[in-house]
Amino acid sequence: METSLFMHSLKPLAYLDPGTGSFLIQTLIAILASSIVVIGIYWRKVKNWFKKISGKEPGYVEADLENDDDV
Amino acid sequence: MFNASNASFRDPSGFLFEHKGKLYRQINQSYKSDYDLLINSGLYKILVDKGQLIPHEEVKVKPNIPNVAYKVIEPTLVPFISYPYEWSFNQLKNAALQTLNIQRRAMKYGLSLKDASAYNVQFVDGKPLLIDTLSFEIYEEGKPWVAYRQFCQHFLAPLALMSKIDIRLSQLLRIYIDGIPLDLTSELLPKNTHLNLKLKMHIHMHASAQKKYANLSVQKPENNPYLSQKSFEVLIESLRSTIKSLSWKPIGTEWADYYNETNYSDNAFAKKREVVKNMINKVKPKLIWDIGANTGFFSKVAIEEGSRVISYDIDPCAVDKNYLECKASKEKNILPLLLDLTNPSPALGWANSERMSFIQRGPADMVLALALVHHLAISNNVPLSRLAEFFKKCSNWLIIEFVPKEDSQVQRLLTTRKDIFDHYNKKDFESAFSTNFDIRESISIPGTKRTLYLMEAH
Numbered sequence: 001m002e003t004s005l006f007m008h009s010l011k012p013l014a015y016l017d018p019g020t021g022s023f024l025i026q027t028l029i030a031i032l033a034s035s036i037v038v039i040g041i042y043w044r045k046v047k048n049w050f051k052k053i054s055g056k057e058p059g060y061v062e063a064d065l066e067n068d069d070d071v
Numbered sequence: 072m073f074n075a076s077n078a079s080f081r082d083p084s085g086f087l088f089e090h091k092g093k094l095y096r097q098i099n100q101s102y103k104s105d106y107d108l109l110i111n112s113g114l115y116k117i118l119v120d121k122g123q124l125i126p127h128e129e130v131k132v133k134p135n136i137p138n139v140a141y142k143v144i145e146p147t148l149v150p151f152i153s154y155p156y157e158w159s160f161n162q163l164k165n166a167a168l169q170t171l172n173i174q175r176r177a178m179k180y181g182l183s184l185k186d187a188s189a190y191n192v193q194f195v196d197g198k199p200l201l202i203d204t205l206s207f208e209i210y211e212e213g214k215p216w217v218a219y220r221q222f223c224q225h226f227l228a229p230l231a232l233m234s235k236i237d238i239r240l241s242q243l244l245r246i247y248i249d250g251i252p253l254d255l256t257s258e259l260l261p262k263n264t265h266l267n268l269k270l271k272m273h274i275h276m277h278a279s280a281q282k283k284y285a286n287l288s289v290q291k292p293e294n295n296p297y298l299s300q301k302s303f304e305v306l307i308e309s310l311r312s313t314i315k316s317l318s319w320k321p322i323g324t325e326w327a328d329y330y331n332e333t334n335y336s337d338n339a340f341a342k343k344r345e346v347v348k349n350m351i352n353k354v355k356p357k358l359i360w361d362i363g364a365n366t367g368f369f370s371k372v373a374i375e376e377g378s379r380v381i382s383y384d385i386d387p388c389a390v391d392k393n394y395l396e397c398k399a400s401k402e403k404n405i406l407p408l409l410l411d412l413t414n415p416s417p418a419l420g421w422a423n424s425e426r427m428s429f430i431q432r433g434p435a436d437m438v439l440a441l442a443l444v445h446h447l448a449i450s451n452n453v454p455l456s457r458l459a460e461f462f463k464k465c466s467n468w469l470i471i472e473f474v475p476k477e478d479s480q481v482q483r484l485l486t487t488r489k490d491i492f493d494h495y496n497k498k499d500f501e502s503a504f505s506t507n508f509d510i511r512e513s514i515s516i517p518g519t520k521r522t523l524y525l526m527e528a529h
Contacts (some may be wrong), residue, residue: 021283022219025281027302030302036309
């Protein structure tokens with residue numbers, strides 16, 4: 001039985017050719033992007049702490065995960 | 072009626088067809104469960120309410136291919152079709168962000184976009200709208216995003232090239248009908264983009280992966296890595312952040328400060344405005360093509376008379392400025408687009424029939440050709456009679472400004488070349504245009520040497 005790392009596509013006949021490379025890279029990018037987000041959060045916390053002790057307004061704004069981008 | 076069915080044939084889920092002069096979409100049996108979830112989950116309703124997806128009606132029209140059909144729907148018609156190679160930087164960027172807005176929302180309803188083509192987006196009432204109702208599929212956790220490659224090629228690559236190298240590179244979209252290849256994008260982008268984490272991932276590493284695994288089949292399960300829903304969301308969020316990080320400031324191209332450097336005194340300009348307004352008012356055209364519109368000053372005059380306007384200009388900076396102003400004022404009736412009238416959009420795609428040429432999307436009810444003729448006749452050597460023939464193909468009504476040689480703008484054009492234009496004068500202009508048009512009105516603008524004409528095609 002396959003481990004959960006790989007899975008059969010339930011819809012094998014995608015009409016759009018995604019390109020195998022495009023499929024394979026997504027997992028790696030998701031890992032890298034998550035790491036960037038985590039590092040970014042801590043980096044901004046550090047920056048805001050410095051701004052706070054120097055009396056400036058903290059500039060960090062959470063990425064708005066709930067609302068749409070205004071287009 | 073445009074032949075939309077010529078652009079709708081690749082998707083086994085369904086296709087557009089025409090019947091008795093109306094446009095319909097057949098939904099095939101193979102798409103039944105995806106379509107039903109789109110509707111029953113509430114995703115369709117919320118996307119339509121938010122102005123993100125084109126509304127449709129289910130109709131009792133006979134399907135085009137009945138033995139595979141599930142339903143027939145009639146989508147709302149898009150008033151004017153435009154293509155990504157005609158969009159300014161921020162138009163393309165907003166079309167990209169809208170696509171991601173839709174994808175993020177779709178996932179909350181158990182669906183996902185199965186394609187992310189820029190041709191699935193049209194500008195309607197000033198906003199980017201998804202027009203392909205069959206773009207959604209049931210989301211199965213574990214499967215990577217099938218539209219990722221297409222999103223990167225159609226949206227991310229051109230935006231990165233426009234932002235990091237040159238705004239004119241959007242024209243590569245005319246050549247590469249399925250978006251700009253990532254290996255080409257990766258080669259063209261400056262080396263310092265390898266230090267930009269977002270572009271490094273989605274363009275450079277992506278391009279390398281495509282090349283490396285080019286011969287592997289995605290149909291084999293061992294080549295389908297597991298992408299959890301959480302990771303999928305991170306991927307989408309990362310793309311969103313990448314698109315948002317790309318910017319281009321519309322300053323510095325030759326036409327950017329045009330209105331500050333024209334040949335008009337304030338009085339003369341006000342008079343010109345009044346004359347144009349009155350001429351439009353006499354005709355009350357529904358759709359106007361304002362050619363050489365720059366930042367859309369006269370387009371704004373036209374909409375005051377109740378017209379919708381396509382506001383064309385050759386300069387990406389002017390088009391972008393126009394677009395951003397319209398967006399800020401929530402203007403619905405102006406669509407700014409890029410156009411080089413000496414080389415307008417050709418018909419592209421399979422059988423030269425998927426994307427319509429500039430002229431195929433006409434005729435308009437009226438063309439505005441203000442401060443334009445001298446650029447075509449002098450700078451581009453187009454004989455006046457050919458100009459007249461061309462404008463007649465575009466529209467029945469024409470408001471055109473004749474700018475004579477004595478005008479200082481024309482003198483500027485002639486400084487670097489020999490004056491071979493013996494027939495460029497008011498008399499010959501009127502004669503050339505009279506073979507195709509009746510001159511209904513002719514008004515000289517006081518304080519200038521220019522004349523405005525209202526003409527109707529024979």
